[in-house]
Amino acid sequence: MFTSPGVQFERIKQSPKIWVPLTIISILYAIGMAFMALSLDAATLIAQGVPEDQVDLVLTITKVTVLVTGIITPIIGVLVSSAIQIAIVKIASSTVSFKQLLSMNTFIMIIGAAGLILNMGIRYAIGGDPEIYITSLAGLLNQDKAGVLGSIEVFGIWSAILTALGLHKTAQISKGLAWTIAVIFFVVSIGFALVGTLLQGAPKL
Template sequence: MSDVQTSSSEVRKPSLLGVLFSPTEQFERIREKPRFGMALTILMVLSVIILSLTGLALVENPIYMEKAGVEEAGLPPEAFTAITIGSMLFGGVIGTPVLLLLRSLFHWLFMMLFRGEASFKQLFSLNTHLYLLPVLSSLIYMVYLWVTGGGGTDPETLPTSLSAFVSAEGFLKGLLGGIEIFAIWELILTASGLSIVGRLSKGKGWAIALIIFGVTLLMMAGFTALGEMADSMAP
């Protein structure tokens, strides 16, 4: 009994960078020690910094300002900057944990459906560590904006997505925007993580990951289409 307790206590905590370089080992650690406090804090701080700098870059972009209708609304540039950065900060501080909670909830529901063994805490820890990939995508996007100013195209287009290479509008544009290098990487690691943490077959792990990914992709495309429709109807 003491040997079991000793071996259990020797299990190291999962690490953020380890998810990139030794994911299988980190997923086993998450199963044994589903910690997330430090990882969540680090990712939220990084998100706030990156999103704030992204907001500052966007308000300097004339295409973004024109699409936002700043001149037509008669909004002072300082007020628009404050609103933009404020919304970015809100997304980093509130949006990040809410997104992780919702995603973990859906994973947990599917885990029960497929008779997996993962608890909500384990899944929240898994999703928290995997959130490093969207943060890295945001970092590249922020650097891209500051270096190129948006490249003279739509500044809201992620340079690591298909929409940066294939011209499209509306629903298709949103669909291509969600098919992005880090999103695919995250999808692969999510499928593997669900299988390892939940003790599921690879097929079931992929099924859950693809369902969530597909629904998220369709929602993003729908919001993009609705946004463009609203812009076209604006006077």
């Protein structure tokens, strides 16, 4: 996926593989999330509004939640994205199977896993808010919160490009439709970040 994604997508079209790649991806995500958990400290939570007398309990719960999320996230992510994509490409009369798209999205997630490990490894080494990726605009501009700029990130853009290429190669749809789907997915991720930012900034009752 890093050097010859086009060749890999052709292989996926001919012989889609899921379980071994998904297991590897889940392990990589768990490693990345472990770095994130280790990067969390009491000061970060207090800055986010957690009362000092509750910070130790919240920190422990947060670390466990982060680790569990690292294992579940890839599985849910590939299932949801593949389900949405199969619905769209079938309208375009594509003959691609759900298994092929599931395999394609699983392989693409190696990019996200690499980004997670790199960013969390750096955060663990140098400190700072683990929610802000070094490779994002938020990290580049040294923002205090991730927000929308946190969603505009090198590995996220890379994954979007591979999604477009993968849909064109694996699902055999037009480049225009493939890019449209990839861009929509990317914009939706930014939209979720925007909603999260607005909710964080909303007045508390």
